[in-house]
Amino acid sequence: MTDESRSGDRTKRPHVSKRGLKLPVLGAVSMDRRQALKVIAIAAATPALVSCKPGEETSEVVMTPAPVSNPRARGDAWDPDLIAPTVPWERSLTSDELQSLAVLCDVIIPADERSQSASQLGAHDFIDEWVSAPYEANQSDKVLVRGGLVWLDSEASERFGEGTRFRELTPDQQISICDDICYVPNADSGREAAARFFDKVRDLTSTAFWTTPEGMEDLQYLGNVPLPRWDPPPPEVLQHIGLE
Secondary structure, three states: OOHHHHHHHHHHOOEEOOOOOEEOOOOOOOOOHHHHHHHHHHHHHHHHHHOOOOOOOOOOOOOOOOOOOOOOOOOOOOOOOOOOOOOOOOOOOOHHHHHHHHHHHHHHOOOOOOOOOOHHHOHHHHHHHHHHOOOHHHHHHHHHHHHHHHHHHHHHHHHHOOOOOHHHOOHHHHHHHHHOOOOHHHOOOOOHHHHHHHHHHHHHHHHHHOOOHHHHHHHOOOOOOOOOOOOOOOHHHHHHOOOO
């Protein structure tokens, strides 16, 4: 037999693993999707089969309890303990600012038949925590939010009577102010900063609201839920992708 013929026979010969499982050589034999899936399944099952030989003693698995904290973390803003997280900074916004912010959050996401309002789910408290963080970007957001709340009261006073505050307006009056700053590219000259403020609060309000259990239910989000069983794809789906 020539070297060339031996080489040809070797490439056609199924690869025999140490455990006696015959697997096609991927580089030499063409495989369709069904064959590839079989190879993957065999490879995944092999360790389990070897560990379950008759008469072989199995060692008891000792479960180590999960740590309750990370002793190596300082637990501050720059090295937080992600296992037992806390908020290590003081809140910055005043009670008066929080009241106005809560009203604005509810203009953005009001209560309806499906869910509570943003403030009822603590969106304004989330924003307070956000802007109180000692990081540079968060501190810039604090300046923007505080300035924006002052602007809302100033605009309410100018439009609806001296001394009138934004949170004292009717819902329609509040919406009329917000409509003028709801989209940064369309903001009138002199209102660009107010539009950036509204954009930031809208973003933070949405983040706060839709990361609560109630907000996820409002979205009809189906993740993060344990399933009692897992049903495989129906036959028509498997047929469509060529696996049935």
